[in-house]
Amino acid sequence: xxxxxxxxxxxxxxxxxxxxxxxxxxxxxxxxxxxxxxxxxxxxxxxxxxxxxxxxxxxxxxxxxxxxxxxxxxxxxxxxxxxxxxxxxxxxxxxxxxxxxxxxxxxxxxxxxxxxxxxxxxxxxxxxxxxxxxxxxxxxxxxxxxxxxxxxxxxxxxxxxxxxxxxxxxxxxxxxxxxxxxxxxxxxxxxxxxxxxxxxxxxxxxxxxxxxxxxxxxxxxxxxxxxxxxxxxxxxxxxxxxxxxxxxxxxxxxxxxxxxxxxxxxxxxxxxxxxxxxxxxxxxxxxxxxxxxxxxxxxxxxxxxxxxxxxxxxxxxxxxxxxxxxxxxxxxxxxxxxxxxxxxxxxxxxxxxxxxxxxxxxxxxxxxxxxxxxxxxxxxxxxxxxxxxxxxxxxxxxxxxxxxxxxxxxxxxxxxxxxxxxxxxxxxxxxxxxxxxxxxxxxxxxxxxxxxxxxxxxxxxxxxxxxx
Amino acid sequence: xxxxxxxxxxxxxxxxxxxxxxxxxxxxxxxxxxxxxxxxxxxxxxxxxxxxxxxxxxxxxxxxxxxxxxxxxxxxxxxxxxxxxxxxxxxxxxxxxxxxxxxxxxxxxxxxxxxxxxxxxxxxxxxxxxxxxxxxxxxxxxxxxxxxxxxxxxxxxxxxxxxxxxxxxxxxxxxxxxxxxxxxxxxxxxxxxxxxxxxxxxxxxxxxxxxxxxxxxxxxxxxxxxxxxxxxxxxxxxxxxxxxxxxxxxxxxxxxxxxxxxxxxxxxxxxxxxxxxxxxxxxxxxxxxxxxxxxxxxxxxxxxxxxxxxxxxxxxxxxxxxxxxxxxxxxxxxxxxxxxxxxxxxxxxxxxxxxxxxxxxxxxxxxxxxxxxxxxxxxxxxxxxxxxxxxxxxxxxxxx
Numbered sequence: 001x002x003x004x005x006x007x008x009x010x011x012x013x014x015x016x017x018x019x020x021x022x023x024x025x026x027x028x029x030x031x032x033x034x035x036x037x038x039x040x041x042x043x044x045x046x047x048x049x050x051x052x053x054x055x056x057x058x059x060x061x062x063x064x065x066x067x068x069x070x071x072x073x074x075x076x077x078x079x080x081x082x083x084x085x086x087x088x089x090x091x092x093x094x095x096x097x098x099x100x101x102x103x104x105x106x107x108x109x110x111x112x113x114x115x116x117x118x119x120x121x122x123x124x125x126x127x128x129x130x131x132x133x134x135x136x137x138x139x140x141x142x143x144x145x146x147x148x149x150x151x152x153x154x155x156x157x158x159x160x161x162x163x164x165x166x167x168x169x170x171x172x173x174x175x176x177x178x179x180x181x182x183x184x185x186x187x188x189x190x191x192x193x194x195x196x197x198x199x200x201x202x203x204x205x206x207x208x209x210x211x212x213x214x215x216x217x218x219x220x221x222x223x224x225x226x227x228x229x230x231x232x233x234x235x236x237x238x239x240x241x242x243x244x245x246x247x248x249x250x251x252x253x254x255x256x257x258x259x260x261x262x263x264x265x266x267x268x269x270x271x272x273x274x275x276x277x278x279x280x281x282x283x284x285x286x287x288x289x290x291x292x293x294x295x296x297x298x299x300x301x302x303x304x305x306x307x308x309x310x311x312x313x314x315x316x317x318x319x320x321x322x323x324x325x326x327x328x329x330x331x332x333x334x335x336x337x338x339x340x341x342x343x344x345x346x347x348x349x350x351x352x353x354x355x356x357x358x359x360x361x362x363x364x365x366x367x368x369x370x371x372x373x374x375x376x377x378x379x380x381x382x383x384x385x386x387x388x389x390x391x392x393x394x395x396x397x398x399x400x401x402x403x404x405x406x407x408x409x410x411x412x413x414x415x416x417x418x419x420x421x422x423x424x425x426x427x428x429x430x431x432x433x434x435x436x437x438x439x440x441x442x443x444x445x446x447x448x449x450x451x452x453x454x455x456x457x458x459x460x461x462x463x464x465x466x467x468x
Numbered sequence: 469x470x471x472x473x474x475x476x477x478x479x480x481x482x483x484x485x486x487x488x489x490x491x492x493x494x495x496x497x498x499x500x501x502x503x504x505x506x507x508x509x510x511x512x513x514x515x516x517x518x519x520x521x522x523x524x525x526x527x528x529x530x531x532x533x534x535x536x537x538x539x540x541x542x543x544x545x546x547x548x549x550x551x552x553x554x555x556x557x558x559x560x561x562x563x564x565x566x567x568x569x570x571x572x573x574x575x576x577x578x579x580x581x582x583x584x585x586x587x588x589x590x591x592x593x594x595x596x597x598x599x600x601x602x603x604x605x606x607x608x609x610x611x612x613x614x615x616x617x618x619x620x621x622x623x624x625x626x627x628x629x630x631x632x633x634x635x636x637x638x639x640x641x642x643x644x645x646x647x648x649x650x651x652x653x654x655x656x657x658x659x660x661x662x663x664x665x666x667x668x669x670x671x672x673x674x675x676x677x678x679x680x681x682x683x684x685x686x687x688x689x690x691x692x693x694x695x696x697x698x699x700x701x702x703x704x705x706x707x708x709x710x711x712x713x714x715x716x717x718x719x720x721x722x723x724x725x726x727x728x729x730x731x732x733x734x735x736x737x738x739x740x741x742x743x744x745x746x747x748x749x750x751x752x753x754x755x756x757x758x759x760x761x762x763x764x765x766x767x768x769x770x771x772x773x774x775x776x777x778x779x780x781x782x783x784x785x786x787x788x789x790x791x792x793x794x795x796x797x798x799x800x801x802x803x804x805x806x807x808x809x810x811x812x813x814x815x816x817x818x819x820x821x822x823x824x825x826x827x828x829x830x831x832x833x834x835x836x837x838x839x840x841x842x843x844x845x846x847x848x849x850x851x852x853x854x855x856x857x858x859x860x861x862x863x864x865x866x867x868x
Binding site: 327329331333337339341345346361362363369390392394395397398399409411416417419420421452454 | 609
């Protein structure tokens, strides 16, 4: 039966303590923390990191659907950047799914229907949650990426028994494209609207799956309407509702349903029935049954470091504090033709290896630096190759929204050297010999809105994960 | 196939050099006119005596018309060249070859750069469109990679390394304090150098060369014609240029303690000039001290110090104004800043003054008094592991 073949999540390294917001603004901002995307991260890069984890040991998908409410581009497809960063085949279709939280359910549902038809399809979401300083969205939002690969069968993490949707035109929240802050209708209205929709979807889902409420082991409830999420959890009566992680991570909007899917499956045993309810312009109910792949243990997700972040830094990162720029020219705009010609390098981090002498080249070269053979190169993907910092420097002069820039000379395991930025590091703590791994990031955005995507190195997160 | 050189076939008969600094009062045109006029004046020549021109500038103009228009040249050939930080030296090298080939009797090499008008800190490059994947390092960041690599390889502790780098800056500023053409004409204490605000890695502001405007020019003629212009010409002994394969930043074997390009370039130049012991044969060396660790590493790459010993030589005053081999007696890039197209010719100008006994009394070199007759100039451009290098040797003695 069609189901979830793999799941992946990604949390950015930084955490903003809500008490820091409260202290700065002189108001009660609650307790706990939220995950914060670094300035070199956006919905696309967060999604890429999550998808990389999901796709580590499974066949490549035939299609991918990308959902977010914070797309880096309009008109131009964002899913193609995810596709390129995963170095997927040209024949793999890639589509954006709208710009709402609900789009994540569209991605999941489409992937599931394709899986039933025999194809493996990736549903992936990335989200950077923004809001006005002091707002609930700022405080309770969280940035994350999450991905689920659905396929026609074989050893699955979970079978998808049903996906039932109830659709409603609701103005409980809205945001004009281009704005960073949403507006919210008075809370009670949304609560009143969502509870019956959720109940209806839940019942329909269980019916379609052929299970009773008593058979359900655990439920997760996603949705940006905090009050409605709480009420729905209570309205289900007696069913175990799992912690949604909002207290320590924040609510990741369009990425939240897939994040909660991961939380549901992570703790499950084969045969257990699991339900994900999502409240977004209606309600979606996904009913799962733990699959045989869970028997061998759920694949570990990488440890997420939690580096503290100050509130002024957070405001700067989100563009809400317009700081004095360095007296340096704006970085140049990456040009479209070379970016297209070199897309396997720029987006997929695919170098070359000399067939004559085996020397690895980053970026790919036509002439071997060792034996000078011409055009004897094979493609050499290195995105998943770890490396060691050979030397590094801290550049206080270079253009960056968060100076100083830390640049490392990274020698990759198995050969090849890359001079690139180090990210998610404390400049004072970097040492020669540090172990690093590659991560897909947005280096900068030009004044005319071109996002320059490329790879950086970060401290190894996945050291404890066995790699095939 | 070989590098034969053009030893003693070409002579410098006139030179000019503007004041380097924040020349808010001078345009590119003004600086070119000032340097060209001074060079011609020192040779007793006029524009009509010059058959061809080579203009070096990185970004202060394009095409030969950058020079022909302000000087109103009378339909003469002008070639604009660019070769990173060796741009001014490249103009000189090509002018020399033009005369040596017999194509022209006289040629002028002139370099100019106006950096201050951009309003930015540090150098600004204007690269062709690319895919946005190269690391956006500033020049000080690139060169800051040398210091920790050198210290680690030769087991120089942090405090000693800090002393060594500070002493290089201190020495060059002390020399620049004796130079009326320098951008910075005052001594700077070791303490001030060490305490300067960090720019990149271990490098503070005072480990970096300044940003300035300037121009310098040289008139070169066939050696046999030299004495028509001056009693004291400088003969070109060696010209060497190397463009490296640029593999350092992508090859794990490169260790950031040397510039292989400079090693090859110096070997070629010494072979052309017949030099076997540069430390004891040269009267002075003007080297590319863009950042303090660069000068340290260059002492070894140019063969002035044994491998791993330059730091000790620096501390022992070997390269001071009155050391065994004075390095950057005019104050170097450290005191002059680095108007890219002009720097190589500015270095040559110090050889012109020193070897001919025209340097101001307070920085005249004992090595010249002791009878040494050769001066060396050196530039490198790019970054450690991926650069171009230029070395020239000039001297007062004609062909034997």
